[in-house]
Amino acid sequence: MLNPWVLIGLLFLITYGSRVIGIEFMAGRKMSPTLRLYFSYVPIAVISALIVKQVLIPVDGELTISLPVLIGGFFTAVANLLTKRFLPSVLIGIIIGLAVRYFLI
Amino acid sequence: MAAAKETIKTAFIEALPLAVAIFAYGLSYGVLAAQAELGIAVIVLMSILVFSGSVQMVVVAMLTVGASLASILFTAVLLNLRNLLYGAALAEGILPAKKWRWLLAYGVTDETFVLGIARYKVYGPDPLYFGVITATFYIAWVLSGLMGTLIGNQVDPQKWGLDLAFPLTFIALLLPGLNTSPAIATAFTAIAIGIGLEYLMPGNELTIIIAGVLAPLAGLYVRGRSKDA
Known part of the structure; x- marks a missing residue:
């Protein structure tokens, strides 16, 4: 059995290090307009990829589609486009996703 | 305050x-x-x-x-x-x-x-x-x-x-952020990369970083084209 205190200490160093390096690397640097534009698209790319990973779930090495997330997400998107309100859109999606989980699966 | x-x-x-x-x-x-x-x-x-x-x-x-x-x-x-x-x-x-x-x-x-x-x-x-x-x-x-x-x-x-x-x-x-062609191109590219990588290596830990690094290039490309047009 590994020494858990040593493990936690090393995990802390790795995780905090990864968090601070990106910030410090960019600290005080003047970004070119293209780089600034690039970084303005990074969040869109990352969030899109995060959503894909939540919809496509690996089960025993095979990919499966999470219908509660997919259908709930669709209704969150529709509600968001119609109402432009963040919290109600998420709540509507969760309620519909839960309904899918209990009635369709 | x-x-x-x-x-x-x-x-x-x-x-x-x-x-x-x-x-x-x-x-x-x-x-x-x-x-x-x-x-x-x-x-x-x-x-x-x-x-x-x-x-x-x-x-x-x-x-x-x-x-x-x-x-x-x-x-x-x-x-x-x-x-x-x-x-x-x-x-x-x-x-x-x-x-x-x-x-x-x-x-x-x-x-x-x-x-x-x-x-x-x-x-x-x-x-x-x-x-x-x-x-x-x-x-x-x-x-x-x-x-x-x-x-x-x-x-x-x-x-x-x-x-x-x-x-x-x-x-x-x-x-709300998907209001320009480059933003939409970035999102679709990230989704395509995400699906492709998850299909090839289900549950891998590199999908987010690869999509995060590569997909914005599609946004830059679309923006460059629209400026040229």
Whole structure:
């Protein structure tokens, strides 16, 4: 059995290090307009990829589609486009996703 | 002072849905870590110092199958690669905090990145906002890990749909930003890369960083073409 205190200490160093390096690397640097534009698209790319990973779930090495997330997400998107309100859109999606989980699966 | 109060209130309200999801995830972590017989002090200290759901869950899973220290640390490095990208993108929004940025850096995660960038795009650098959402998530994460350890398997986050809060919050945050052709091209490229990589290597840990690095190039390309046209 590994020494858990040593493990936690090393995990802390790795995780905090990864968090601070990106910030410090960019600290005080003047970004070119293209780089600034690039970084303005990074969040869109990352969030899109995060959503894909939540919809496509690996089960025993095979990919499966999470219908509660997919259908709930669709209704969150529709509600968001119609109402432009963040919290109600998420709540509507969760309620519909839960309904899918209990009635369709 | 009034502006600071308003920022704190807004940050807390906007962090709440994700904090609920983090709480649910933290419960799962606590339950699994307790089952792995890690001990309450180790479980809670890991949450306090590491503050990373993906890293902690994977570490617990690897410990239960007797993985070596080297393989656990290597996996942790892979899981944390995306933080480099997050930090670089968040830097401008955090730098006004001066030396406090070393503390704020502790809060660089998927969730704080998503909310922090959304705020930065509309209001510019706002370290206070970032600090409040980080504190909200941190408290939710540490407390839920402790609760999960204490109550064991008595709560099922899936039953209450708490697991759905993550992806649906991300969708609600993403959509308002998809208002230009380059943004839409970036999103579709990231989705295509994500599906492709997940299809080839289900559950791999590089999808987010690869999509995060490559898909914005599609946005730049589309923007370049539209300027030329």
